[in-house]
Amino acid sequence: MSVDQEINVTIDNFPEGEKSFVEIPFEVGSDIERIEVAYHFPFGGGGSVIDLGVARNGRMRGWSGSERGFITIEEDRATPGYDCGPLSGAWHVVLGIVKIGPACKVDLKIRLIRKRQRWLVGELHSHSEHSDGGVTxxxxxxxxxxxxxxxxxxxxxxxxxxxxxxxxxxxxxxIPAMELTSFWGHSNFLGLAQPVADWRCRGPHEVVDRMVEARSNGATIVINHPFQNSAGGKWQSGFDGPFDALEIWNGLWTPMNAQALAFWQELLVMGRQIPITGGSDFHLKNRRRHGHPSNRLRVTGSSIGDILAAVRAGRNVVSFSPHDLTAEPVEAEHPDFGARVASGTTIAISFGGLANGDEIRVVDEAGYRDTIRPETSQFATEIKFSSRFLRFEVWHGDEARLFTNPFYAE
Known part of the structure; x- marks a missing residue:
């Protein structure tokens, strides 16, 4: 496993004196998810005043004067006063030399934190007062x-x-997003502040055109509630256009979600390797809660782009709530959900938060191949992979609790 990089520098020479800048260079590769900068200089009786900032590829990316001794920058979040954005490139810590006191020196530490895998849980479908959500x-x-x-x-x-x-x-x-809402179905465009120039659609073919436009701009596309019982909410624009995932669980578990689950199974049997998502579709008036259902993603990194890459790869477990019920590979060396695996590979899955009466159902192209009734809240199972795909569900009677994305044959 690659380790984080740490750079320690002491600056005690200020050749241009006060009212000047000293720049300390460092390189950031594509494998880095966070930059941390800490510095210390004598103050108080020493009288030194040294300001702090950073620049990337010759452009300033933030400045905090002498108010902060520690700052961080990631792709999608940063210490106030600093700009988030791309990390890879040629960087400099920029010291503003305001006042040089006796025996002035600056101890500087730069840490480059490498991307690592983690589970992140969240919401991919919700609304605010900017449409009909009812909250700011x-x-x-x-x-x-x-x-x-x-x-x-x-x-x-x-x-x-x-x-x-x-x-x-x-x-x-x-995550910046928009739900394309047409007379022929709804789809989420995730990851862009403005995914299309004009959302209006005058037929199912133009829905597909908007999807093509959003995809070309870099959006991750999810077809929402394909069997919603409304004239415009039901998906009527076909499944040949570009999309990255299918929302099979919208809000409370209802017959429309059961239809979406059955349809997804049909697509998998046909050979379509389509990831799934869930979404609360929160509106204040429908009394839903964010994260019910939730998307629990195996993410490499910490950015919005990393989250959406996990959605597209199918490294997602859709659960009835964010933290109560989980499923994940037992150890790091086991394949992730959504992975292509060789026949004979051991699939080892650990479940946490199971309740009395929960059933784990094992599903492949033939349908339900096994039902497990665990007697403890923590349960692990191993299965030799020998199917075209293999996935897991958790049910409590007729109540859906959890769905994994499949493992697929190589």
């Missing part, structure tokens, strides 16, 4: 943070104004 963006973020979610997509209908409102240095990643 900041209220929506507060509700999601109160539910201990790591990320939130506010997917307002055919509008992007919600994407301009972002809190300072949030403890939650807010």
């Amino acid at each position: 963006v900041l209220d929506a973020i507060h509700r999601a943070r109160s539910g201990r979610l790591d990320f939130l997509a506010i997917t307002d209908h055919n509008t992007i104004s919600q994407n301009t409102i972002r809190p300072d240095d949030p403890g939650i990643l807010v």
